[in-house]
Amino acid sequence: MAKIIPFKAVRAPKHKANLVPSRSYEDYDFRDLEAQLAYNPFSFLQIINPGYKFHKNVSGAERFQLVKNRYLEFKEDKTLIQDEQPCLYLYKIKTRNNSFCGIIAGTSSQDYKDDLIKKHEDTLEKREQLFTQYLKTVGFNAEPVLLTYPDNDQIATTLEKIMQLPAEYEFTTTDRVSHFLWVVNEENLISSIQSYFQDLGSVYIADGHHRSSSSNLLTDQLARENPEHTGKEPYNFFMSYLIPESDLKIYEFNRLVKDLNGLDKESFLMKLDKWFRIENRGAELYKPSKKHHFGMYLDGDFYSLYLRKSIYEFTDALSSLDTQILHKIVLEPILGITDLRNDKRIEYGYGKHNVIKMKNLIDEGEFSVGFSLIPVTIEEMKAIADAGLTMPPKSTYIEPKLRSGLTIYEF
Known part of the structure; x- marks a missing residue:
């Protein structure tokens, strides 16, 4: 009412x-x-x-x-x-x-x-x-x-x-x-x-x-x-x-991170391999098109990251949200980013040309790695609100x- x-x-x-x-x-x-x-x-x-x-x-x-x-x-x-x-x-x-x-x-x-x-x-x-x-x-x-x-x-x-x-x-x-x-x-x-x-x-x-x-x-x-x-x-x-x-x-926010938290490129990819099926796309500009698929740009190459759903536990509407997945299995445990609002090592970008902008910022050395996601849907947003849950910051650009x-x- x-x-x-x-x-x-x-x-x-x-x-x-x-x-x-x-x-x-x-x-x-x-x-x-x-x-x-x-x-x-x-x-x-x-x-x-x-x-x-x-x-x-x-x-x-x-x-x-x-x-x-x-x-x-x-x-x-x-x-x-x-x-x-x-x-x-x-x-x-x-x-x-x-x-x-x-x-x-x-x-x-x-x-x-x-x-x-x-x-x-x-x-x-x-x-x-x-x-x-x-x-x-x-x-x-x-x-x-x-x-x-x-x-x-x-x-x-x-x-x-x-x-x-x-x-x-x-x-x-x-x-x-x-x-x-x-x-x-x-x-x-x-x-x-x-x-x-x-x-x-x-x-x-x-x-x-x-x-x-x-x-x-x-x-x-x-x-x-x-x-x-x-x-x-x-x-x-x-x-x-x-x-x-x-x-x-509703549009997506991409994530850009300034460093690999002390890891070299190979060690970082090995840690990601636990959670994702990884494919190096080279210079091909890659943007994900499906839920639980992520794009990554690292050291001059684009990668596709497909979540290994058999080992990831889905418990509620929030746990299936891509921004939450990225936070819980990559940003926090691997890259050491716990405070998504205030940590100065992470920044966010939005817009249809943002993957290109993300690539340019990483190529220029301002960031080390970037992740692209698909937009959150209105159904996901409502399901989280109905359950009394909250999304990670910068999940939606509306x-x-x-x-x-x-x-x-x-x-």
């Missing part, structure tokens, strides 16, 4: 819709960020990078307060305006190869607690606490959590009907991605959409585990501080973008990647 609610979004007026939203802050390299800050005074980056105004790097509580100040200035200048009534928002993203369409809505922290919003990744407590402090100071959330739900004909038909109407926003960004936003403010239509989602049962976090867990922590904090807490306050919900499973695109500041949710 997944609950969604309409909310009064804070967003740009139509004539500035292409100027305010930005990609996630981490997506920008230094030159890109500087250009955006120098030449677009309306970019949401101005809010989340408030030190730029003072030519100073700021962090922690000082930065959080300045973010709030910049946000209030954007509202005072009417660069951001709050809708007068609670709405749902239909948001369509169209790239060169894919199209994504879903609903931006408030989702329930109680559903998160009750595991109706299911998780498949671990979160870092330090990062959770920091982001909770940020949310409490600034009083808004500007980037939705990406949730996915089983394909549903009633929802799909309803969204198609809405898209027959003119969009409130329609613009294309410099990365050649087109964005469309429809404002859904008719009460009967909102009620229908809510009832369809209530009939779904569970929904799944695709991207945004730290955002959702921090929002849940904020709910608990503000509830304790509010003697008249009812459970209906805005802080009991967090902004999400809900799309059907068929729209979700699209769509959402923009900050398109719609803003205030607590």
